Amino acid sequence: TAKRQQDVNHLLDRIYDHLHYSDLKQISDTFSPEADTSMYTDGGAAAHHLMEELNDHRLLEQHHWFSLFNPRQREEALMLFDVLMHCKSWECFVDNAAFFRERMNEGEFAYALYTAVIHSELGQGIALPPLYEITPHMFTNSEIIHKAYTAKMTQTPGRFEMKFTGTKKNKEQRVAYFGEDIGLNIHHVTWHMDFPFWWKDSYGYHLDRKGELIFWAHHQLTV
Template identity: 55%
Template sequence: FVMKTAVLLLAVAGAALFSVASADVSNAQKQHDVNYLLWKVNENLRDENLKNLANTYDPEADKSHCHDGGDAIHELMEEMRAQRLLQQKHWFSLFNPAHRHEALLLVKAFMQCKDWNTLVSNAAYFRKHLNEGAFVYAVYVTTIHHPLTTHVVLPPLYEVTPHLFTNGEVIQQAYEAKMTHTPKKLKSSFTGTAKN
């Protein structure tokens, strides 16, 4: 745990040294926002600023902050209003064409944002309203490809979605240890590969 924290702090400190495309927001703030958007994605937002954005932001209110005039956001909002998108707490798969289409709509909407405040506001709003798996996929793709997120370091997927990288027995043991406040070493002999 200490090593992960040290690596994260070094990554944030290193990111703060670089210049950014959006001069009004530091790389450290961008890193903070991305980390909290992905933190316990199946639960409510923990960061007060992001929580406020999720509750009050209207993605369609000011389309001048998007390169395409808000067309991608409008298309995504139309799908959301028509309830054609995968609900929260349902399994997401890129192999399902409908799920993939939804995730790519979100990526397209994120990629059209001109500034960090618009991007993070949209991300907070859609984290609250869209499927968690589609959201995580869209945040990862956007962070890798968007010029505003050049120096943002993504957390490993096994930390964001640990349930996808181990079996239910280990998750149950971890849950029991946490609920009983009993320190415990968990042996995981399955990680999804035949070599384990």
């Protein structure tokens, strides 16, 4: 489990940059997802489909915004999710993750990896780092990001608190804490990864009572 935990941490480290770990970099440079289809439970069908999309340049480019609610972008992320879910071994899982990390959109990659680790038997026992550590710009405002960049460039350690000032006169800001609270947001996104709306039983098991659970979870946020 320690090795698997390290692999996941290294794969998610600075995802908007190239791989910084020699073992994963070598895998990314030499691995072929279609070379040995016996390592997949579907005979390599998912890997073949994703490679076709990649080679035909139909995937979202890196350094572009990813949205789960964009049907095409969600489809692309789930292509990688399919590949990872059909891996028979952890070696297959990591090899594919390292290969596609260097070639797919960062947001799509992160979403696919998180959900695959959560739902695959190969991911049992692995503690995923909170998303606000991997994609902090999704959970903080531009002021905090700018201060962090400045501290990095000047090599000056600092602690920055995100502040939000709203007014009840603006109806849109009366529930602004839902969008500004980091803890609430990370809980929300993680819950939706545990019970994704796009889930199909063909992924290996049935997620029971999804509608009831989503109603209950959102009701708890407002009590």
